[in-house]
Amino acid sequence: MQRTNYAGLIDEEYLGQTVTLQGWVQKRRDLGALIFVDLRDREGLVQLTFSDDVSESALKVADQLRTEFVIEVQGKVALREAGVNPNLRSGKIEVQVQSAKILATAKTTPFNIDDNVDASDELRLKYRYLDLRRPVMQKNLRIRSKITAATHEFLDDNGFIDIETPYLAKSTPEGARDYLVPSRVNPGSFYALPQSPQLFKQLLMGAGFDRYYQVARAFRDEDLRGDRQPEFTQLDVETSFMNQSEIIALVNEWVASIMKKTVSYELKTDEIPTLTWQASMDRFGTDKPDLRFDMELIDLTSFMQNSTFSVFAKAVANQGQVKAIVVPGAADSYSRKDLDKKAQFVERFGAKGLPWLKVTDEGLKGPIAKFFNENEAELLAATNANVGDLLVFAADQASVVAGSLDALRRMFAKEQNLIDEQKWAFAWIIDWPLFEYQPEEDRWISAHHPFTMPNEEDIELLDTVEGAHQAHAQSYDLVLNGYELGSGSIRIHRMDIQEKMLQALGFTPEAAQEAFGFLLEGMEYGFPPMGGIALGLDRLAMILAGTENIREVIAFPKNSKGSEPMTEAPLPVSKQQLAELELTAPVYADTKTPNLSEE
Amino acid sequence: MQRTNYAGLIDEEYLGQTVTLQGWVQKRRDLGALIFVDLRDREGLVQLTFSDDVSESALKVADQLRTEFVIEVQGKVALREAGVNPNLRSGKIEVQVQSAKILATAKTTPFNIDDNVDASDELRLKYRYLDLRRPVMQKNLRIRSKITAATHEFLDDNGFIDIETPYLAKSTPEGARDYLVPSRVNPGSFYALPQSPQLFKQLLMGAGFDRYYQVARAFRDEDLRGDRQPEFTQLDVETSFMNQSEIIALVNEWVASIMKKTVSYELKTDEIPTLTWQASMDRFGTDKPDLRFDMELIDLTSFMQNSTFSVFAKAVANQGQVKAIVVPGAADSYSRKDLDKKAQFVERFGAKGLPWLKVTDEGLKGPIAKFFNENEAELLAATNANVGDLLVFAADQASVVAGSLDALRRMFAKEQNLIDEQKWAFAWIIDWPLFEYQPEEDRWISAHHPFTMPNEEDIELLDTVEGAHQAHAQSYDLVLNGYELGSGSIRIHRMDIQEKMLQALGFTPEAAQEAFGFLLEGMEYGFPPMGGIALGLDRLAMILAGTENIREVIAFPKNSKGSEPMTEAPLPVSKQQLAELELTAPVYADTKTPNLSEE
Missing domain, CATH: 3.30.1360.30 (GAD-like domain)
Structure with a gap:
């Protein structure tokens, strides 16, 4: 039978109507000739009553119900006689069940499906499909979905073209360690999973698309910390022929549309402060100040x-x-x-x-x-x-x-409770140093990435390595409540500047060619001025969901050891699988699985 | 200066207005005191005229222009005195340039930026950023973008939640060969890039999200043919508590919204024929009949x-x-x-x-x-x-x-020219066999995948292997113009049925546990009835773009050897990189690139 309503959305407006509902048994109270069941679906709870008076056969079904059984019921919406619950939308009504059917039974779950879960993180990840049934996790992932929906809508409306860039890409020295993917057709060769779509999006501007965007997965094989995951998602945009302030204005409107769609907040974009990097450091000691x-x-x-x-x-x-x-x-x-x-x-x-x-x-x-x-x-x-x-x-x-x-x-x-938790404090941090000194390694690295355009007046500073280290960049970070939401810049679109930049980073001409030759060559064929930004979807979702743990807004995150406790990935593979790749590993799986081949 | 218009969109309506344009030099005709330039941007061409009368300095700039230079001009829209071009939106007007600036120079391109390109596929891929400048490629990728935009809009409006599933996943025997990703933290262990989000989306239904969707990349390490790529994109949806005909009705509306947004076609969904698999085979000899x-x-x-x-x-x-x-x-x-x-x-x-x-x-x-x-x-x-x-x-x-x-x-x-190329002939193929016989390997495999629900009345056939091979499935393919657009089914949500299905496929209980234990366990905790579909984005874009080569709708595709000629991926990596993974390979790169580390 077709569902007529979500359980959690029924209220007094539906009084007297017959509804068909499907969902999970949250709780059951058995009073003999009267059984109460709280039925849960993604929109919330409704109270079902099963009684002799209404349907003997339904009451018999109710008798068998246990927590987390999946059921289908049909019944009439009536006012509750007692036990009005002001915290529920459906708190004043109940559904008097006329017929009921068990769609699936359930064992006792390893933890209660409840916002106040008492299970360890590891247990929650192992039974993630149960953990995700909890209302708070449902809410978190829906906020995340609303962010991407708002993003697609706004950017499509504004002439941005959604273009997918490869995940099987080239290993480039952009920062962190790459995840590698061995090629079977070219044994000994490896793809790399991209750390960002950075190079591809610059090439797409070179290709004349003018406005690109992508909700893109990115991969970094780094040591994992609380807020880091091996894979994460960027809301990635790039534009041609726009300067920094035009891009910032556009991103403000985009972010305003996200805030509206996710948390019904009217962001006043003209009130977002812009601080230079230096001012931010001076006034707050950080480049991502919490301005709440x-x-x-x-x-x-x-x-x-x-x-x-x-x-x-x-x-x-x-x-x-x-x-x-x-x-x-x-x-x-x-x-x-x-x-x-x-x-x-x-x-x-x-x-x-x-x-x-x-x-x-x-x-x-x-x-x-x-x-x-x-x-x-x-x-x-x-x-x-x-x-x-x-x-x-x-x-x-x-x-x-x-x-x-x-x-x-x-x-x-x-x-001291000085933070207004209702506040969304955005800020732009601009005018960053082009390079930053790494005291641990005694060397200079890009403050953003090697494709960041210096300030117009600083371009000639690139002529010497020492000069380059004094240069400032056309880059801009968006900060929210003390988190870096995203990092953008005007990019270098001319080969001569790009070469100088790589030189200042310690690349010989030969090494520059090896790593980025295709980009440098592209720039010789008329690349437009360009700039863009990437917002971190995971972090944005985390902030808007009001949590401080990135794993709470990812459906199937990895744990701190890079493993996924439900499927146990990663796992050893068979000797045969690696032989096809001409690789040898320290251990192999003794797999029992038949090799299915199908299309 | 900020662009006021796209070149290709200027027409008589703008007569007399001063416009600022940015774009590429498509063509230049030098008549001395008068120079004509065709300026190209993503929306098309406009004719610029540079003359002594209007601006001597602009004329001097025009003198230096070559094909594919990037320029910025300001000028007045006027009627053309001669050379009206009825094929261009801007064909009746010209822009009389008052000021001009070169933003980037360009070498002579290895092939002309023209729809009638005479370059080899390999050359086009090596200089993909130039190939993508061609209007037909711009059009193709914009159709693709409109498909995803329509998808996001329709599915978000219909209560679907966009949920990202992992790309670093578990190797499961679902069909083709997996791409593997070695883990550094767990040497000898490997993630697999998913062949589809199938298992994850079923788990998400188990988690109660009710309606899921994702524009998801999928990966298969297969031998490459014309229409196959190592990575491809699925428009992936899953729903709970809906039956086959409800899902088909929903997909029809979704596809109608895509057709409207991409090719302005009003699809009459009630006119889409539904054929049983047997009828399709009988009448057309294929399960993806071209009904044009x-x-x-x-x-x-x-x-x-x-x-x-x-x-x-x-x-x-x-x-x-x-x-x-x-x-x-x-x-x-x-x-x-x-x-x-x-x-x-x-x-x-x-x-x-x-x-x-x-x-x-x-x-x-x-x-x-x-x-x-x-x-x-x-x-x-x-x-x-x-x-x-x-x-x-x-x-x-x-x-x-x-x-x-x-x-x-x-x-x-x-x-015989019997095909109406203007026609969009959709069809649903239903009632598939659950298994199909592979004569080459003398064995039975899933016609769809091992999670496909048999027809209600055929469930008991699964009790014997022979019986199982007679069973039919609750699966449905969407066909367009003779191509399989997508494949969907009602899924098995009960462990007992799933175990029988795996048994019929040749899994011992032990092997079933090893491969899909987490799913089987999940089904013991109350999984709802569920079903879904995945449409192939690449193929849909290909058909709507009117091409027969999937590479024409992918920004950076791989060639037939699985390589990407622009970046040359895949490539050997350094011995050091593999040592971190405790792997040995047949060859190593002697890399010259400094190891940048930055955040």
Whole structure:
């Protein structure tokens, strides 16, 4: 029989109607001649009542029902006589079942299908099809789907062409490690799964498509962290003949359409702030500031240069910085011991200690208060601190100061409930350095990627490697609530500039040719000015779903070991399978599976 | 400067307006003080005129222009004084250029950017970014994009949830060979790139999403033929609680929305015929009949059982068939020699010879005419053949007859121009056998895939292997113009039926567990009745674009050796890269590329 309604969407409007429903048994209460069943489908719950009065045969079916059985029922919508549930759309009604049928039985599930699941992450992944039945997971994946639907609609309406680029591609040194795919036809040769469609989309601009987009999977064989997955999804766009501000304006409209369709939020695009990278670092100590709250970093470097507190004076003397944040009203919230813990925490950023002050009715308090007897008023004026506030300081090289105070700022904001969770704080970060120095490896790498166009006036800086390291880029990141949502840039469309860029990255002409020869050659045949961006779908979905774990918005994610506990992938394969690829591996599977061949 | 218009869209409506255009130089005619340039962008061409009168500096720029230079111009739209081109939207106007700027220069391209390209396929793929500039390729990929846009719109509007399934998945014996991806974290273990999202979408129905869709890449490591690519794209949907006819009705509406958006065709879904598999085989000799023309197979088996032509009588006696097609008005078009060639052609299907008759004013003519002196009128009545028609026969086992006459039917239709190229002939083929016999390997395989639900009344046939081979399936193929567009079925949602099915396919219980254990286990926790379909995007785009080569609708396809001539993928990788995976290969690359690491 055809379903007439989703269970979760029935309400008083349907009173008296006969409905056909299909779904899962969430709960069953047996009162003998009367059985209540909560029926669940993707839209929610409805209460079914089975009784002698209405149908003896249906009551008999109800008698056999257990949790997670799949059933089909037909019945009449009536007002509940008791037990009205104000939290459900269907909370005032019930369906009095006239006929019922079991479509599938179910064993007892390893955990309850409930938002408050008490199972381990590993168990949830092993029984992912059960985990995904939980309303919160249904909601999360529907938000994700709405993001892509809004994206397709907006970009198609705006003349973007959805073009698929290969997943079996060439290994290029774009950043992380590639996943390789051995070729059977060319033994010893490998495809690589793309780390992004970057090169292909530039070639598509060279091909004159003008506006490209793709919801594209990307692959990186990196060490996995909480928010990393071996495969992830990019909302990838590229345009020709548009400059940075035109692209930003377009992306704003696109993102506004997503916010509207997913969380019914009217984004005022003209209120999205644009910060230079430098300003963002100065004011927040990070290139992805969380603008849902203030607590900006206050630069006290010149204020402290003659401080009697030698830690501060020395930091200034060593070309370092002294900065502070003011945590409003937090003076009484943190004991000396609490703040010792924070001092320990910031050691990971290279900070040696955490100087702090409390502003009280009786002036500054704390271990270093004595150094500010003379200029207390000036310090309070410089920091805008008021009675009851807590001041914490960092005094060190710029990178240490930034790292420590960024982390503390976010930590204090969370602890002090200063974050407006209803807020969607977007920001654009522009004017990035073209290169960034990697102290661990003592070398310079692209801040974005090797195809990023320098600022017009910085192009000639590329003539020397040292100059190149001073150059700034036409690149722009979109930030939301302290997360980097996406990263874009104007691309290099001229071979001479691209060659210089690769040279500055340490490529010999020969190596550049080997890695990117096809792109460099393409640029000789009239490539247009171009630029684009890629938004991280997983992260966007994660933020809009209100979770902090990327796995909560992916249907079948990998665990922290890169495995998928349900199917147990990856697994060893048979010796025969590898022999076809002319590869040898450390272990082989002794597989029992017949080789099906079919089309 | 911001573009005001696409070149190809300017017409008389814009007379007198100043426009800013960006694009490629298609052609340049230099008359000294007057230079004509055809400017191309993705929407088409417009004629630019550069003259002394309007701008000396622009004329100087025009002087340097060569084919495929990228330029930006500003100018006024005016009526052409001469050379009106009725084939162009912009054919009555020209843009009198006031200022011009070269954005990129170009070398002479290896082939002309023109629909009538004279380059080899290999050269076109090597310079794919140039090949894609050709208007026909632009059109093809835009049709493809419109198909996906229509799909997203229709399915989102109809409550389908776009859910991404993993590309790094488990190797399962579903049919073709898997592409493998070695895992670095688990050396010796491999992911497999999925041959379809089949298992995942069934699990998603088990998870209660009710309606799923995905534009999904799929991968098969098969020997490549003309219309096969290592990676291809499926428009993949799955639903719960719907039966076959409900799903077909839904797909009809979806396909109608695609036809409207791509080729402005109003598909009358209630006029789409539904044929059983058996009827299709009987009437057309194929399970994907081209219904743009008639010429159905005529069964003459009982008519011929006592034929004096022993070939026919023997075929009937041997439990074979005698069938014919009537090629209307073709009697004079084929000589005896032509028909000998056709006889040779059908040998590949196992046919021994090609009996034929011509219907003339003077009765039947041809080598076997003498056998029909007695019952000429009856034969003509049985075949509905008229004077001027050609009759060709096949007399053999059913599969040989079907193969030969299907091929001949399509061949004659093409040669005789019987195909209405304006027609979109959809059809549903239903009631397939559950299994099909593979004579080459002397075994039975799934006609669709191992998860296909048998017809309700055939479920008990699965109890024996022999019985299973007689069962029919709840599966349905959508056919368009003689191509299989997509293949769908109701799936098995109960473990007991699934186990029997795998058993009939030759799986021991142990092997079934190894290959599909996670699915079988899932079915024990309440899986709903479900069904779906996957349409082949590449093939659909190919048909709608009016080409017969799948590569013409893929941006960066592989060649027949599985290589991508532009990037040269696949390629050997370094010994170090493989050492990380603990693999050894027959060859290694001596790579010169520095290892960039960046985020």
